[in-house]
Amino acid sequence: MEKPTHRTTVIVICALAGAATLFCAAWWLAGSVKAARQAAERQELYKRLGIDADPKREFIPLPDILPHNAPAARLGQSLFVDRRLARSPYRVCGACHRLNEGGIDARALGGMLPRTAYNAVFADVFLHDGSVTGMPALVRHMIGSTNFCAGGSVSNVAERLAADDKTRKMFQLAYTDGLTADNVVNALVEYQRTLFTSRRKFDYWCSGRTNALDAAQLRGFDIFRSRRCTDCHYGPALGTLKVADGKKVPGLRGISQRRAYLPDATTNIVTVIERMPKGDLEDDDRDALAAFLKTL
Ligand code: HEC
Ligand code: HEC
Incomplete structure (x- = not known):
């Protein structure tokens, strides 16, 4: 067999170097x-x-905090642990999302570890499979779903809240249109804007x-x-x-x-x-x- 000449060696080296350069350029790009x-x-x-x-x-x-509607967020903070949103005391938001335990409860109901309620504002799609889009939709899902608060529809929740004068007044302070189903959701959304680690x-x-x-x-x-x-x-x-x-x-x-x-x-x-x-x-x-x- 013919021995590789000096020239073929040079060609092989150049080809290898060329390929390496191309690879690096693609990787960098x-x-x-x-x-x-x-x-x-x-x-x-x-x-x-x-x-x-x-x-x-x-x-x-x-951030410690982002621009938000402060009276609404305070309202949201109380709704986060409000019995009237949930079927039982173990099903208020704060029972599964313990804020002093990183926003989860390691022993939560339902066989699935909660995702944290902290830093959730950064997301736009939610739940384990990303099946819910937007924080308002997530809050509605959490309130209504039998896996979570099981509190019925948000309109039902708003009716229960409206039975109490003090709650109605708090909503009037935070919103020009007072206590509505949308504002129940919005208060929890505003509260989420204050939850950062x-x-x-x-x-x-x-x-x-x-x-x-x-x-x-x-x-x-x-x-x-x-x-x-x-x-x-x-x-x-x-x-x-x-x-x-x-x-x-x-x-x-x-x-x-x-x-x-x-x-x-x-x-x-x-x-x-x-x-x-x-x-x-x-x-x-x-x-x-x-x-x-x-x-x-
Ligand atoms: C019974 C327990 C339970 C209750 C009550 C509950 N959650 Fe959750 N939450 C979970 C679980 C479990 C997940 C994760 C579900 C998933 O990933 O599919 C979750 C996920 C979340 C997330 C993170 C979603 C994500 O994709 O990052 C937020 C925010 C949240 N819940 C807020 C709330 C709010 C607000 C309430 C009250 C209206 C509430 N949760 C009530 C168990 C609960
Ligand atoms: C291809 C995307 C991807 C890459 C790359 C990746 N992760 Fe993850 N990571 C995920 C997903 C998706 C989950 C949630 C899985 C689930 O819910 O079953 C997760 C969950 C986690 C969790 C658990 C968080 C919690 O609170 O439950 C940790 C910790 C983690 N990843 C660390 C890492 C580290 C460290 C690396 C690099 C070695 C890494 N991940 C690389 C997608 C990724």
Whole structure:
């Protein structure tokens, strides 16, 4: 057989280098298209919610609060635990969404771990399968569905509330048209605009306090990005914006306050990581990732 000449070697090397360059260019292009798409999505979101932040920044501290109708939100806060919205005391919003336990109740009724009520304002589609669009529709669903409050229709709820003078007056203070079914829903929607998990370590890091995260947590953050968890867990809440494989991606912000995860209420964060795409990691890396999640 003829030995490869010097020239063929050069040709092969050049072809390989060309292919490698093309591959790198395509990879870089795909990356920048994704970054641009996510930035555009953030820009629209910030406009809708009145958030004052640069949409080009990938990670921002969560707000303490957003512009909202304060009397309506106060009303919503009381409706969140109001018996008249629900079939039983165990079915008021606040029973399944315990605000001092990360917005969930790990022992909630119905066989499915609640998704958190915190940071839900960032989302536009809701429920595990993303089947409900818009926060008002979600609130109506939660009130009416026999899986949740089982409180009947919102008009029924409004009638029950109207029987009480004090409640009627509170609605008159918050709304020019007073107590209506739509305003019952709106009060809960306004209240959701006050529910954030701000001021966690990662929020401080995002506001420029570089020592807010220690070395292990920072390494976990690097792995979070290099393993492309951010393909799905992106945006202010690190999630909530996308439905992937028929499942709505939950926000990871505030996860340090929750003690159970995924619909089956798994309590071990390490097994949750293992069940994620690209979650098959060395023990050290997995622990670093878990350490990072604790800063959220
Ligand atoms: C019996 C328990 C229960 C009650 C009562 C309840 N929820 Fe939920 N909530 C859940 C569960 C379970 C989910 C997750 C359902 C899913 O993902 O399909 C959820 C999801 C949510 C979400 C997050 C949706 C998402 O996709 O991120 C919000 C916000 C919410 N509920 C608000 C409320 C409000 C407001 C009320 C009262 C009007 C309420 N919930 C009453 C159990 C409950
Ligand atoms: C392809 C999209 C996708 C990628 C990539 C992804 N996730 Fe997820 N993640 C999801 C979805 C969807 C759920 C909810 C699954 C469910 O409800 O059954 C979830 C749930 C979680 C939860 C549980 C949250 C909770 O409160 O219950 C954690 C923690 C998590 N992911 C971490 C990660 C980490 C760490 C990575 C990277 C190694 C990652 N995810 C990569 C889509 C993704």
